[in-house]
Structures are given as C-alpha cells and as structure tokens.
Amino acid sequence: MSGLRSLLNRRSFLRVFSLSAIAWLWPKKSAGTINFQNNKNIPANYVQNRDVPGFYIRSANPFLGVSAQEWGLAVGGMVKTPAAFGYEDLFGFPMVSQVSRLKCVECWSAKAKWEGFRFQELVDRVQPDPKAKYVTFKSADSYYESYALEELLRPRVLMVLRMNDQPLSKDHGFPLRLIAPFKYGYKNVKYITQITFTDTRSRNYWADYGPYSIDGTIQPGIDHPLDYEKKPLPINGGEVFHFFDPRPASPKTRQ
Ligand SMILES: Nc1nc2c(c(=O)[nH]1)N[C@H]1C(S)=C(S)[C@@H](COP(=O)(O)O)O[C@H]1N2
Numbered sequence: 001m002s003g004l005r006s007l008l009n010r011r012s013f014l015r016v017f018s019l020s021a022i023a024w025l026w027p028k029k030s031a032g033t034i035n036f037q038n039n040k041n042i043p044a045n046y047v048q049n050r051d052v053p054g055f056y057i058r059s060a061n062p063f064l065g066v067s068a069q070e071w072g073l074a075v076g077g078m079v080k081t082p083a084a085f086g087y088e089d090l091f092g093f094p095m096v097s098q099v100s101r102l103k104c105v106e107c108w109s110a111k112a113k114w115e116g117f118r119f120q121e122l123v124d125r126v127q128p129d130p131k132a133k134y135v136t137f138k139s140a141d142s143y144y145e146s147y148a149l150e151e152l153l154r155p156r157v158l159m160v161l162r163m164n165d166q167p168l169s170k171d172h173g174f175p176l177r178l179i180a181p182f183k184y185g186y187k188n189v190k191y192i193t194q195i196t197f198t199d200t201r202s203r204n205y206w207a208d209y210g211p212y213s214i215d216g217t218i219q220p221g222i223d224h225p226l227d228y229e230k231k232p233l234p235i236n237g238g239e240v241f242h243f244f245d246p247r248p249a250s251p252k253t254r255q
C-alpha cells in the first residue's frame with residue numbers, strides 16, 4: 001500500500017487518530033457552511049468518502065473524476081471482436097430503468113432510480129469465447145472488481161449511465177458504473193474504463209486491501225457482517241436472497 005493511499009484511507013486514518021486528537025488541525029467552520037468531507041486534508045474538488053445525507057459517497061482512492069472527452073471504454077479479453085466505446089456510443093444501446101438500493105458493508109444503504117443498458121448488449125457486441133466465464137472491471141481511479149459472467153446477466157444488473165434522471169455525477173461514478181443490487185456496494189464499481197472476459201476469476205480491490213470477499217453477495221439476516229471490528233446488526237436494506245427464496249430467472253428466461 002503506498003504512503004499516500006494509507007494516509008487517504010479513511011478507515012485506517014480513523015483507527016490511528018481519535019477525532020479529538022486531530023481536531024486542532026481542522027479549519028474552523030464558518031457559520032452556515034455545510035461540508036460533509038470526512039477527511040479535511042483532501043482538497044474539496046476530489047471525489048472521496050463523504051457522508052452526504054441521502055446517499056453517501058464511497059471512493060477509496062480520492063481522485064478528480066473523468067470527463068466524457070477523455071473517457072473511453074475498452075471491452076476485450078477472450079472475445080471474438082474486441083470493441084471500444086466513447087460516451088455517446090453507449091446511448092445507442094436500449095435503455096432500461098429501475099429503482100434499486102445500494103447497500104454498503106459499512107451499514108448504510110440508499111436507493112435511486114438508475115438508467116442504463118444490460119450487460120447482454122456488450123456480450124452480443126464482443127461475443128465472448130464460451131470458456132470465458134469471468135469478467136474483470138477496471139476503473140479510472142485504479143479500483144477493480146470481478147464477477148462471474150452469469151451474475152452479470154441476471155435481472156436487475158445494470159450498466160448505469162444515469163441516476164435520478166441526471167447523468168451520473170462525478171461522485172457516483174460518471175460516466176459508467178455497474179449496479180448489481182444483490183451484491184454489497186463495493187461490487188457496484190464506478191468509473192468503469194475496461195471490461196475483460198477471462199477464463200479464471202481475478203481478485204477485487206476490497207479483497208486485496210480489506211477483509212471483504214471477492215463474491216460480495218449480500219448475506220441474509222445481518223448487516224455489515226464483514227466490516228472492521230463491528231458487531232453484526234439486523235439487516236435494514238438491500239436486496240437479499242434467502243436460500244429458500246426463488247432465485248432470479250436464468251439468463252435464458254429473463255425479460
Ligand atoms: N471505482 C470505484 N468504484 C467503487 C468504489 C471505489 O472506491 N471506486 N467504492 C465502492 C463502494 S465501497 C461502495 S459502497 C459504492 C458506493 O457508491 P456511491 O459512492 O455512489 O455511493 O461504490 C463502490 N464502487
């Protein structure tokens with residue numbers, strides 16, 4: 001872990017210093033100023049972890065975001081026809097809209113209206129090798145995730161371009177993020193730039209830098225079961241599949 005990353009990591013920062021010990025470092029708040037930044041040492045124009053009421057922001061590596069002009073999406077790996085997309089290209093896919101909840105392992109959840117396209121559209125375009133059973137995502141902020149291809153073809157998994165009737169904001173993953181409501185928030189990768197089809201499963205950011213699983217399926221019954229030093233609490237959100245519930249339709253039968 002780089003020195004910068006460990007300094008900027010909210011969790012380790014709070015573990016080492018108590019709030020009162022560092023209070024003298026903080027500028028005095030002027031009356032009426034609302035500032036939800038969790039780490040005041042990071043410039044305000046950086047995306048970072050912020051407890052904004054309504055929808056928290058979680059970005060492990062503070063960064064400045066990407067513009068539509070500089071952004072591109074590369075889709076490749078074990079595929080017949082690798083493809084590259086600009087921002088506008090993605091609006092050529094049929095758009096789907098859903099309301100679903102994002103649930104972080106840290107025990108908060110929030111819902112939004114999400115709009116985007118199905119992962120199947122990319123599959124149709126690049127035609128993966130039948131042996132390519134896994135997919136790796138890479139992001140502009142050097143975050144990364146991995147999924148089984150089968151999971152990405154389930155209902156209510158969406159490649160998201162718009163949130164609450166607006167283009168995704170810089171904080172919430174502009175220009176492209178994944179929403180998979182049955183996975184914990186950390187699997188809902190933002191700022192996607194690269195999608196690679198593979199025959200073996202790659203790791204993800206929070207399995208490498210924290211105690212979280214690669215699978216990240218929301219566990220029924222308890223909240224933040226995997227978070228640092230916290231006790232399990234009754235669950236209060238998220239889309240949880242109990243083992244006795246019917247499973248989502250298979251890709252062949254989805255609408
Ligand atoms: N690229 C990228 N995607 C990411 C993250 C990140 O740090 N970088 N954080 C994850 C975590 S831990 C959560 S809970 C959600 C939070 O999404 P939000 O910031 O839109 O609330 O994004 C996930 N996707």
Ligand SMILES: [Mo]
Nearest residue numbers: 058104185186
């Ligand atoms: Mo999270």
